[in-house]
Amino acid sequence: MADLSGQVALVTGASTGIGRHLVEGLAARGMAVAGVARTEDRLRTAMAEVAAATGARTLAVAADVTDRASVEDAVGRVREELGPVELLVNNAGLIDELEVPLWEADPDQWWDVVTSHVKGGFLLARAVVPWMVLRNRGRVISLASGMSTRANPDYSAYSVAKTGLMRLTESLATALEGSDVRAFDLAPGVVDTPMTRSMHMWQGFADWTPPEQVVQIVAAIAAGELDQWSGRFVRAGKDDLDVLRATTPEGAARQLRLRPYGDDDPLG
Template sequence: MADNASKVALVTGASRGIGREIALTLARSGVAVGLTARDSDALERVRRECEATGARAATATADVTRYDEVRSAVDTVRSALGSVDLLVNNAGRIEASEVPLWESDPDEWWAVVETDLRGPYLFCRAILPAMVDRRAGRIVNITSGAALKDSAIYSAYGVAKTALLRLTGSIVAGAGPAGVRAFDVAPGVVRTDMTGAMPTHRERTAWTPVEAVTSMIEAIASGRLDPLSGRYLRAGTDDLSDLLERADAIARDDARTLRLRPYGGDDPLA
């Protein structure tokens, strides 16, 4: 690993799906991995898989919406592996029913937002102070293409994933001068238990290979994508070499981030 590469990662929602694959990929690259989720048995299986690669691994069960459990999980991983210098906020959920907002269940709607937004916030809140003190660290917020377009049927998911982009921007604005990088990564549509259960994907035949996601996270962990901190990256679509060649222009144009689009040069908000 390069000197500035991440050495210890914490992956939320690591017991299955994309989170499991991210953890295994990081382990294979030599990163020590902390694994969090609610299913302790599934976490233990992933821990053994990670350790089989030769990497160190540790588990901590946590409900990502409960700050006491989040802090305890972070403390457990730190005690076992050392300071976390890469946080991957992967844990998430989506509405069970494809209905418009006015037919949604209020409790379920808010539960989606709590998992997909409050969860990443709480882990950032628990981990960022040490990153700022060390003047180094990386955070990946797993967002979605749903963050960039209106949806008639997944309003809670869209609200949470859009807000994650602003959360990432806030991290970069506040902690960027202290050497902390943050990234929004949209995984595309990977075949998982969640996407497989969604009626909207029932007829889907083309899926984003999970390797497109894991290779992007691995590149972030290596430090290769640091020039793109604060930007939205889409696995399976983006060519990382091309993005890096355009990094200066992306920064100059303030591209690949959440902004209001003016209607023209005479727009008073431009």
Template sequence: MSTGTRADAGVAGKPVAPARTALVTGASRGIGRAIAVGLTAAGLDVALLARDAARLQDVADEVTAAGGGRAVVVTADVTDAGAVAAAVAAAEAEIGGIDLLVNNAGRVDAEVPLWEADPDEWWAILETNVRGPFLLARTVVPGMIARGGGRVVDLNSGAGSHDMVGASAYNASKTALLRLGANLHRSGYDRGLRTFEVAPGVVQTDMTGSMVMHQGRTEWTPVERTVEMVVAIAGGGLDAFSGSFVRVTHDSPASLQAALDDAARDERVVPGPDGRRLRVTRWGDDDPMPGELPAR
């Protein structure tokens, strides 16, 4: 089994062809819709997945009017294993094997302390935000590997990399998703799988508009930054950052490419074994815990 050593040493690994097809979850509105439209504008054929067929058809009609790649509609609840399997099969029957999976579907819980959280709502958030990406990857990735490789993008969040107050299910789920993506990276890199955790910043959507922490906000992260990043990932130019967390409020395809260019000049490793990974922070130089934790 791969340990991820080659990837974490900054070695490029075998080349993976640019994506020709994609599946985007949560594609009926918000960030997912923008990503799907952006990918088809870049020439990819895209399967649009969500629960609302009518909304998805609106997106498909928009794509058809704009030209570019094709868009096909498949419906599923991402927490339902059978529905996910059927949706992926239907998508692949229409556009061929999926080269790029974008796990975008997500929910947020009430912004209350954990001890005030509703247990059923709390678990439902985990189901959508963690079980959903797990089921999609479990269904799509084997085909990617059989064809020589592919890419998975998880729409993550600052909630995956930072502590939060309230919304404990969202905080826990995005942290778990970050770890899930790292596991995919280590397990699949040598088999041609490239995995990315992309945080879109604070985009103005139905979800963020409902959150107390964003009430009164006037500055939002343009969704185009996320679209630009996902399109660049689809093209293969950012494969050196597989396994990494990127946040579009700070990163762009150009800035990441500049980091690679700098690394080539002074032989630094980008992103390296600890770069943009989830780690326990040492309390100082006298902390006996090593910088990199043991495997077990």
């Protein structure tokens, strides 16, 4: 495993699912890890279990990622107790609980899904990235999805949210060009989590992506091994890590773009 000793990570949605796997995997590689989630008791239990299992320094910070003051207070506490954040993983987010076409969706619930991902990712980056820029060192990873790149009739809010995160990542990466602060989109694949099992589209599914594959890509990004993929989309469970390390994408590869309708397309 990559040795990430001395680095500090902040993972949102850390108390369960993919976030919980990331916290433990990064701690096992020597990182001090702060976990952020809304449910304090469950978060404290998860972070204490990781500390006991790995011997790493952990910190549980209850916060609402969609609330500016809550996010700023949480990031300030992490910085004071663990040190400057060198790896931010935007993992927190809701799904479309009703799983219906958008015209049947509850508007407030639909917007809550989008807000949890996009506003949450924006507020965390806004609070963390300035300190990364000041030190000229840092990596930001947003958890993307296959639905970032294609529509789903029953998960319109989740699709919009994950697509928005991809555009946010590319904007951030472009603004950071010339520095040693990078931003990435990582789709974790279909990991066996309570959230995934709650989604109708995955009922009966068995070909789960091992969570360790997600951790391995996150750790490689934290180690600076995939910097050439900044501003782009990678996918655990499909992308081979050695191939990613050896490949330098060009042009708009793995970025959101309109496809021209033909050679005469004026927008092509």
